[in-house]
Amino acid sequence: MASDLFRLTVLGSATPYASVDNPCSGYLVSGGGTRVWVDAGSGTLAQLQRHARLDEVDAIWVSHLHADHSADLLTAYYAALFADIQLPAPIPLFGPPGIADRLAHFLTNTSTRSPVESAFAVHELHDGHRARVGALTLTSRSVVHGLPAFAVRIETADRSLVYSGDTAPCASLTQLAEGCDVLLCEADSDRAPAEGEPVHHTPEDAGATARAAGAGRLIVTHVGRSLTPQEAVTRASARYAGPVAHAAPGSVFEIAQGARLHSVVGPAAVHDHASGVTAQVT
Numbered sequence: 187m188a189s190d191l192f193r194l195t196v197l198g199s200a201t202p203y204a205s206v207d208n209p210c211s212g213y214l215v216s217g218g219g220t221r222v223w224v225d226a227g228s229g230t231l232a233q234l235q236r237h238a239r240l241d242e243v244d245a246i247w248v249s250h251l252h253a254d255h256s257a258d259l260l261t262a263y264y265a266a267l268f269a270d271i272q273l274p275a276p277i278p279l280f281g282p283p284g285i286a287d288r289l290a291h292f293l294t295n296t297s298t299r300s301p302v303e304s305a306f307a308v309h310e311l312h313d314g315h316r317a318r319v320g321a322l323t324l325t326s327r328s329v330v331h332g333l334p335a336f337a338v339r340i341e342t343a344d345r346s347l348v349y350s351g352d353t354a355p356c357a358s359l360t361q362l363a364e365g366c367d368v369l370l371c372e373a374d375s376d377r378a379p380a381e382g383e384p385v386h387h388t389p390e391d392a393g394a395t396a397r398a399a400g401a402g403r404l405i406v407t408h409v410g411r412s413l414t415p416q417e418a419v420t421r422a423s424a425r426y427a428g429p430v431a432h433a434a435p436g437s438v439f440e441i442a443q444g445a446r447l448h449s450v451v452g453p454a455a456v457h458d459h460a461s462g463v464t465a466q467v468t
């Protein structure tokens with residue numbers, strides 16, 4: 187049975203490929219008896235099953251079509267149609283334009299197109315897209331990542347979580363995150379690129395976006411391999427005075443109104459502004 191609590195479960199947060207103990211980007215957002223699988227990076231389907239079967243998921247939302255955010259849709263297709271899962275109906279899938287054809291192109295092995303729509307009821311995202319999934323409302327905005335990419339605000343009646351997807355700092359993300367209880371923001375880049383336009387946040391950028399949006403709390407995720415989680419949390423905290431944590435795989439965060447962010451299950455690096463110390467807590 188799904189919990190009525192509004193929770194974020196980190197299935198994985200690695201970039202750009204899975205680690206031994208950390209799948210790529212994927213999260214389970216649950217509240218009011220509703221479950222949404224947010225991003226389906228490599229390895230996240232396995233971790234999802236610690237919490238819910240695929241046929242217990244009410245919808246899937248995918249930020250963009252880079253493999254570290256979407257590759258497990260391929261195995262989810264096989265699970266949905268050719269294994270022990272009995273779907274009462276195709277799973278609603280919210281994703282960038284062209285997502286169905288991209289999946290079908292990979293999955294089709296004969297002259298007959300694979301029946302992607304038998305597994306997924308595809309809804310293409312656009313800037314300002316809004317959907318109601320059970321007890322949750324999902325609002326998507328276009329963000330800046332060099333290809334069609336989206337961030338999402340997921341809300342209950344009185345609480346809100348915003349997920350950046352992959353993006354450079356941009357006005358649409360800041361607007362989407364305005365006044366949210368929790369901002370889950372990527373921090374892939376160690377520094378701004380020497381050439382070309384940025385397509386990711388640095389930890390400092392994540393902190394600045396949280397501050398500009400007036401977010402209640404910040405969780406940094408998708409931390410690049412040149413950084414440690416503790417470094418990312420500390421650097422984000424230099425730009426943002428609220429509670430900051432890291433999206434460690436397996437962590438479960440309760441999305442609640444109030445001043446303190448805590449991990450319900452699993453380890454998380456959390457920065458304490460009062461002491462200036464970043465600690466690993468459970």
